[in-house]
Amino acid sequence: MQKSSIVIAGGGSTYTPGIILMLLEHLDRFPLRKIKFYDNDEERQKIVADACEIIIKKQCPEIEFIATTDPETAFTDVDFVMAHIRVGKYKMRELDEKIPMKYGVVGQETCGPGGIAYGMRSIAGVIELIDYMEKYSPDAWLLNYSNPAAIVAEATRRLRPNSKILNICDMPISIENNMVEILGYEKRSDIVTSYYGLNHFGWWNDVRCAKTGKDLMPQLREYVRENGYLVQSDIEEAKQHGDNSWNETYRMAKDIYVVDPETLPNTYLKYYLLSDTVVEHTDPEYTRANQVMDTREKEVFEACLAIKEKDDFEGNELMMDEHASYIVDLATALKFNTYARMLLIVENNGIIENFDPTAMVEVPCLVTANGPEPLSVGKIPRFQKGLMEEQVAVEKLVVDAWEEGSYQKLWQAISLSKTVPSITVAKKILDDLYEVNKEYWPELK
Template identity: 25%
Template sequence: MGHKLKIVTIGGGSSYTPELLEGFLRRYHELPVTELWLVDVEEGQEKLDIIHALCERMVAKAGVPMRIYKTLDRRAALQGADFVTTQLRVGQLKAREKDERIPLSHGYLGQETNGAGGLFKGLRTIPVIIDIIKDVQEICSNAWIINFTNPAGMVTEAIYRHTNFKRFIGVCNIPIGMKMFIGDVLRLTPQDELNIDLFGLNHLVFVRDVRVNGKSRFDELLEGVATGTLSANSVKNITDLPFNEGLIRSLRLIPCSYLLYYFKPKEMLAIEMGEYYKGGTRAQVVQKIEQQLFKLYKDPNLDVKPKELELRGGAYYSDAACEVINAIYNNKNTEHYVNIPHNGHIDNIPPEWCIEITCTLGQDGAQPTSRITHFDEQVLGLIHTIKSFEIAASHAAISGDFNDVQLALNLNPLIHSDNDAELLARKMLLAHEKWLPNFTNTIRDLKTSKGK
């Protein structure tokens, strides 16, 4: 691919960026990044400055010839880019707080990738990612976009459904977190080869088989999860509740932790409502963690990624992204778990759907190579329901139409009333007005009707 390797990170002021850089530095012998450009928006300038300075110290300590740049000019940064990573949060953590608090104030789950909160994060994010794609197509059309902006499944669906850009891969930390959990539980060594058969949608994946050195060890893992001696929860931002033993035994699948929202909606809502009434939401917890992190990042003597970063729910996102870039750049043809259109690999869902599945990654991108070619019937209904929601949500993000927002909310199984769907649509559109330019006319009409 030539000597120069340029990577552009959009959302470069993110607290996750030091982990991303650590991943590049660890792999420098095979992934020789010569330029890393950190791009952010005006509101993120202060964080960008702090992150840039820390990254420069990390590179100096590593002693590698990598240059770190910072800019608010995305188009300038994209010139000659080989890879673009997207890790942005439109409206920053204050918008996430609204995604959580507004639904909870009406007795609904408040979560950044599920339910009403997940929808509105998607509505804010999808148009911005599409704008980035337009720039990439014009400025560096051969670049790959590796996206780990949530809701990753909905974003990936929108890109493949509403643009003609094909060099786009959605990455999530849930599968890599599950893989690390499985490796720890089975007490594997670095010499052991671990293969996982997982399938589903982003934040809605199930593990069907686990093989160590070619031999299945799924039954012992399933037994541990069923009896509650093992926790399948691999993320910090979800309350750790055990799945019902009968459910796990009847499914014969290991669900990711986000499936608690669908198998235990009553319990999860009760926990979140309790936190809400005490005056706290996950967004507020994260803001406190961020404040602590950036205080650490400012220390001129800090030249490594601090351990405290793992308190953030998205730990290992960046590691997953580095591995994906490495596999493409070096044509490794190695196993990864990503979000892409399956193009008929699964025989009982529409071929154009974007799903999260085991793939082989090389210079031509991701190809589904999972041994799974058929989704289990007992979870197919839930997968269809959430995919219908993602499709409706991606359409609403582009149309800017109030009825399209209502439809998406009504299709989501965490919303239990069409009247409440309308109420949440109104309140959240007005609350997020600044970050929803596609909805300018809709919001103007809402304000007019409110005044009557």
């Protein structure tokens, strides 16, 4: 089986060690000859890279490993670029969350004004990765799971329309893993799902048994009505790691579900449909960014330093990021033409009949060596269509603002977000966000 060479863009991410463990676990179906790390923060990347180099040498010494800040070294001779960059790191995520909260508005890294701010930072970073890839490995694919995926996808559609980039998100996959547990199945391939929407903004309208075709929606609806997507394994994991925030998110799905009991919602819809509740239960002085910095970031870096100090991987605290196996699924499908069915973010172009053909929608696709073949969704209900039209207009206005350096377009984007109550509040949030993002955003006029 032909082996691949990959570069992980965002080598200093706290998610990178878990992805490395996951890649090593799946070498039987996605064999590797070379793994590279690329990051513009050499010091941060070195902590993660030193530990991952030890892990790779212990588990699969024949794989060549390189960590670099040089684009030519990183992007030469690669088949796949796996991108999960965070421009501005957690320091800027904290501001994305806290500034809107000052005005009683949802503070979240991908939704509302925070997501818009993050999108304005991410566009240039992802475009830069595409350009490096096309210069040094023009036949490679860029698999992007950098956030906010919706804005990034719209920007790449417009600015690099012919590039080999696929945008993918793990949130629907995490929810589908919970569905599998709810239904009593063993793995995600045991069910076949139909889903439509935008990234972090969608609905399941069909779930069936892969073997028999049995309609599983009635059973899921009954469970979600009472429990949301919360399952026992999540409760146990939260006890182990002391983090209940995701459990509350899974539980709140039952409160979103009731507005349209015919479908099952993506959990991120809570930020749009229950924004008042989210704000009420969020500490404006200690947001999710603070939680991550005090727990995950600290724990991962400490574990990496311990591995480096001992020169040994035994007894480490790092965990395989098994839910991220979707990255292997996608790369394997592209490499070996497997026609795997996956949720991807693609240009609508008639997939959803009664929706903007240029919108970047999240829908099931069959993945081949030539890229995704989206599956037709047909027409969607007025409620979902109305919400999606508002949200896709936000995403397009953000990219307009980035391209044109337009303060006005960005003000319109924030004003149009369902999380924001008025144009007055939108302007206050924008002015505060612009002040702290001048290093990262284009100049606005």
